Amino acid sequence: MADKSVAIVGQAGGSPCVSLCSPKAMLRPGQYVVQDIDKMEALTQPLYSYQLYPAAGATTLSFFTTAAQGTTTVEDTNMQLAGQLPAPQRFLIEGIGIDWLPGSTAAAPVILGADGVTGQANDMWAVFRRGVFSLDIGSKNYLRMDPLFALPPRSHMGNNFATSSSTTAAAALNVRMNTAFSEGPVLRVNPMLIDPGMNFQATINFPGGAIPLPSTDALCRIGVILYGTLYRPAQ
Numbered sequence: 001m002a003d004k005s006v007a008i009v010g011q012a013g014g015s016p017c018v019s020l021c022s023p024k025a026m027l028r029p030g031q032y033v034v035q036d037i038d039k040m041e042a043l044t045q046p047l048y049s050y051q052l053y054p055a056a057g058a059t060t061l062s063f064f065t066t067a068a069q070g071t072t073t074v075e076d077t078n079m080q081l082a083g084q085l086p087a088p089q090r091f092l093i094e095g096i097g098i099d100w101l102p103g104s105t106a107a108a109p110v111i112l113g114a115d116g117v118t119g120q121a122n123d124m125w126a127v128f129r130r131g132v133f134s135l136d137i138g139s140k141n142y143l144r145m146d147p148l149f150a151l152p153p154r155s156h157m158g159n160n161f162a163t164s165s166s167t168t169a170a171a172a173l174n175v176r177m178n179t180a181f182s183e184g185p186v187l188r189v190n191p192m193l194i195d196p197g198m199n200f201q202a203t204i205n206f207p208g209g210a211i212p213l214p215s216t217d218a219l220c221r222i223g224v225i226l227y228g229t230l231y232r233p234a235q
Contacts, residue, residue: 040090045230047091049077049202050099050223053127057210063202063224087196088233095186095227096143097153098133098204100124103219122214127222130211137200142192148204152184153225186227202226 049063067082068074080086102120131148134141145151194200202224213220 039234040231041234043230043232045078046228047078047226047230048099048223049079050101050221051076052218053213053220053222054210055213055216055218055220057206057212059206059210061204061222063204064226065201083199083201085194085196085198089196090231091194091226092229092231093135093189093192093194093226094229095188096133096135096151097186097225097227098128098148098151099153099221099223099225100128101221101223103217103221120215120217123217123220126214127211130206130208132205132207133224134203134205135200136203137192137194138198143189145187151187153186191228 047064049066051061051063053061064077064079065083066072066077067079068077085091102123128148130146132144132146133148133151135143204222204224
């Protein structure tokens, strides 16, 4: 069958002839666009989503459902759209971690807290020994796991201290550290590709009821990090 292409000829004013693409050529749109959708660049760019952990606790926390706009900034998330990726981006999930960032308040000090103060370690232990993490893509669940300690992030804070004093005897010196983190390799998962426009979210549920923070720290943040590769068109 002959290829029935269409051409515009003999336009007024001496305009040059413009030959429109044939139906076969239309099956390869990448040759016509400014961004080359036939060639993608791969970036090591995790997706992340953080929020305040309520001092009184919560039964459900949702992540990746808010975009970085308005009062939600890139310190909270790098999502451009709520619950999905903008076209034509894609993301390949390769690992998952849950991050915990204490507020370092008087109620939950990092260092030199008063005797008897309930601090960060107790807060994290109360929350991370419980909790059920879920990852849903489209209408399906692709991971459900507990407790939260089973999903450590890639990095955490380490501590090394030395003390000295010219006026206080060594036996009377002390430094009290009260930091908390989960440690271990990031959970590697079978790669999961999220297409543009496909809904996804992560949730942390506490089926046994909300878990309040022993310290009542009002500035503690909890976050979910999806480690992987972000694909976008090369220009």
